[in-house]
Amino acid sequence: MDWAVIALLAAVALPFATAAAIFALGEARTTARSAVNVVGAAGTAVAVLACAASAWQGRAGGPLASAGIGLLDIGFGFEADMLGAVFAVVAGVLWLVTTVYAIAYMSHSPDRARFFGFFSICVGSAIGIALSENLITFFVFYEMLTLATYPLVVHSGTPAALRGGRTYLMYALPAGAALALGVVWLHVLAGPVSFVPGGALPLGLAATHPVQLTAIFALLMLGLGVKAALFPLHGWLPAAMVAPAPVSSLLHAVAVVKAGVFGIARVVLEVYGPDAALLGLTLPLAALAAFTIVFGSVRALAQDDLKKRLAFSTVAQLSYIVLGVALASPLAIAAGIAHLAHHAALKITMFFTAGVVAEEVGAYRVSELDGLGRRMPVTMAAFSVAALGIVGIPPAAGFASKWLLGTGALDAGAGWVVAVLAASTLLNAAYFFPIIHRAWFRAPRAEWATGPDPGRAEADLRMVVPLVLTALAGLAMGVLAGAALSPARWALFVAVMEAM
C-alpha cells in the first residue's frame, strides 16, 4: 500500500485502537495505560502530519490518498485533502500535547481508564470528521463525537456535571436528528455527495429545487450550529465547562466545537459552493455569525468564572470561522480556515492555564487571580501571550486572522464586517485585559507574594510544558504567517481552490 494511504488509515484508526487498548488495560494498570496512550497519540500525530504532507503533494491534482468501504450506495470514504488536513493536524497534534497534560492533571482522579478511553474515541472521531470524503462519513463521525463526549462532560459524576451533560445532550441529540434529516434529504435530491472544492451539487439543481435546497441547508446548519456554538444554539458550551480541564482544552476549544465549524465550512464551500450565495443563504449565515461574535464577547465580559469566560470567548471566536466561510471571498475563507488553527493553539493554551491554576492554587474565578504572575510566572506569561493573540495584538496569530478577515470582507463588499471586527476586538480586550492586569499588576495574595517555593517548579512540568509549547505555537503561527506551510499560507491556498 501507498504510504499516503497508510497514513490516512492510521490517522483515523490509531486513536480508536488506542481507546480499545486503554479499555482493555483497565483502571489498575496506570503505567501501561499511559504508555499506550502517549504512543498512540504520538503515532497519530505522525500520521496526521503525513496526511498533510500527502495533501500538499497532491494539492494541484487532487488528494493522493483515499480509502473506503461501501454500504448501500452511501459508502464510507476517507481522503487526505488540503482543507481536511488542517483540522486533522490541529486535532491530532494537539492530542499528543493534551495527553501529556492530562496524564498529569488526572493523576489523582478516579475512573481514568474510562476517561482516557473516551478521550481517544473523541479525537478519533474528530480526525474522522476531518478526513471524511463525503457527507455521510462526516455525519457518522460527527454523531460518534456527540456520544463519546458525553462521558467526559459528566466525568466527575457530581450533580452539576450530570446537569451539564444533560444540557449537552438536550442540544446535541436533536441537532443530530436535524442533521440526519438534512443529510438524507440531500442524498435523495442530489445523490451521493462527495466534498469537492467549489461545490458538489449537480449543475442546475439550485435553479430547479431552490426551496428544498434552502430547507436542507437550514437543517444542516441547525445540526452543525450546535457544535459550532452559533447563537442561539450555544447554551451547552458554557454548561459543559464542568468537565475536567483537558476536556475543556482539547474538546471544547478545539475538537468538538471545531467539528461544527469545520462541517459548516465543508457544507458551504464544498457541497453548496457558489449555489449557497445564489440561493441567498450566505448572508443570513454571515449575519448570524457576526451577531454571535458580538453576543459571545458581551456575555464573556460578565463571567467571573474563568472557564466560563473562556467558553463565551470561544463562542465568539468560532463565529469568526463561520463568518469567513460565509463571506466567501478568497481572503475571508482563508481567514476562517487559518483561524481554525490559530484559535486552537491560543485557546487551548488558555484552558490549559485555567486547569493548572485551579489545580495548583485552587483559583477558579477571575477575581481570585490577583498577583498570580508572581506565583506562576511562566504559566501566566503563556496565558498573556495567548490572550493578546486572541485580542489581535500583533504578532500573535489572532492578528493575522483578523487582518485577513477584514480585507476579505472588503473584497466581498461587506464593509460592515469591519465594524464587527472592531467591536469584537474592543470587547476581547475588555474581557481579557482585566485578567492580565490582575495577574501582573495587582498586589498578590499573601500566600503567593514570595513566588513558588524555592527549588520547586511553579506547577507540574507535565502541565506547564504543554501550555508553553502551545503558546509558542500560537506566537509562531502569527510571526511566521507569511512563511511557506504556515496555517495562513496553507489556508490561502485552500481558499483559492475553494473560490475558483
Next chain:
Amino acid sequence: MAEALLAHMPALAVVVPLVAAPIAFLAGARWGRPVALVASALSVPVAFALAWLVSAEGEKLRYQIGGWEAPLGIGLVVDGLSATMLLVTAVVGFAVTVYSLGYFADKERYRFFWALWLFLLASMAALFLSADVFNLYVCLELVSVSAVALVGLSGQRDALVAAMRYMLAAILGSIFYLLGVALLYGAFGVLDLAHLAAVLGPDVTGQAAFALITVGLVLKTALFPAHFWLPPAHANAPSPVSAVLSALVVKGSFYILLRLWTDVGDPSYVPGMGTLLGVLGAMAIVWGSVQALLQERLKMLVAYSTVAQIGYLFLLFPLVEIAGSHVVDAWSAGVFHAVSHALAKSAMFLAAGAVLSRFGHDRIDGLGGLSRRAPVTTMAFGLSGITMMGLPPSGGFVVKWLYITAAIESGAWWWAIVVLAGGLLAAGYVARVVVPGFAKARDDASDLDVDAGRLPRRMEFAALALALAALALGVLGQPVLDLMAVGSPASGVIPWTGQ
C-alpha cells in the same frame, strides 16, 4: 461427502437443535449444559453455510424432506430472507447459550431450561424454513409453547402470571391465524406460499383471510395496541429468555406477516392495510418509548423498548404500499431492523440481566455508579442503546437511513419524522440508565452492593459481543443487505436508488 452434507444444510439447521433437545433433557441438570453449548455452536456454521449457499445460488433453494414434492411432502425453502433470519437466530442463540451457562450456574431448578431452549431454537429454524402457511402455523405454535414454558420457568408468581397472559394472547392469535388459513384453503385450495402467490386474486374471502391472519400475527408480534402481554412476559422471564423473546421470537410472527404481505400478496391487497399497520407501528414507537421513560425497573424499561422497536418493523408496510423505487429501501429497512434489533436488544437484555443477578435488584433509581461497578455491562448497555437510537455507526442507523430515504422518495415524509422522533425518545430512555451510571458511586442514589461478587466473564462479554455486532452492522452491513435481497420480492425489481 462435503457436497452431500451441503445439500442437507436446510434440514441440518432444524435437526441439530431438534435432536439435541431430547438429549439435553435426558442428560439432566449437569450434562444438558455441554449438549446445548455444542448444539448451538454447531448451528452457527450451519447457518453460515446456508447463507453462503443461497448467496452463491443467487435464488431460492428448495429442499424436499424425504424427496416428496410440494403438495404432498413437506418442503423447506431457503431464500435470502430465511437465511438472514436463520443466521441471526444462530448467532444470538449461541451468545445467549454462552451467557446462560453463567446465568444458570448450579441451579437445579432450571434443569429443564436447556431442552426447552434447544426446542425453541429448532422451532424458530423450522419456522424460517417453512414454505406453506400451515407449516408456518405449526412452527409458530411450537415457538409459542416453548416460549411460554420458558417464561414461567422460574416458577415465581409474577413469572407464572405473565406466562399465563402470554399464553392466552398467543392462543387467541393462533385462533385468528388458523381461521385465516382455513379460509385461504377453502378459497384457493392451496397452502404452499408460492402456489398461493400464483392463484391469489381480488377475492373477498382471500382478503378476509389475510385480515384475520394479520390480526392473529399482530397479537403474537405484540404490535401496539396488542402489546399488553409483552412487557410482563419479557421482564419477568429469566434474563436469557427475555433476551431471546425480544430479539427473536417476536420476529418469527413478523416474518410470516412479511411473507404474506410482500411475498404472497402486497399491502394493497387489502386496501388501507399498509397504512393501518404503519400507523399502529408509529403509535407503538411513541407509546412504547414513553412507557419506557416511565418505568421504574430496568427490565421493564427494556421490554417497553421492545414494544417501541417493534413499531419500526411495521413502518415498512405503508412505504411498500406506495409504488416506486423506494420499495427496496423500505423493505430492506424493515428486515435490517429485525436483524440489528435482534442483536442489540438481546445485548441489552443480557446486560440488564447481568445487573439484576449481580446486584439483586434492577430499580433504575438505584443504579448510581453502575459504570464503575460494572464497566463492561454498562458499555454493552450503552452500545446497544446506540442501535436503539439509530445513531451511527450502528445497524440502527442504516435502518433509519433507509426509512428516511424511502419516506422522502415516496413523498410520505411524515414517516421520516416518526423515525427521527423515535430515535430521540430512545435516547431519553437509554439515558435514564446510562446517566446515573456516571454519577458518583458514593451518592445516596446508589444501592449497588459494593460487595456483590464479580459476574462470570462470559455473561458480561456475551452481552458486549452482541452489542458490538449490532454496532458493526452499521459499517460492515453490506453482506447482510446482499444476503437478504437474494430471491426477495423487493430484489431485482428496481436497482438501489442513486446508483
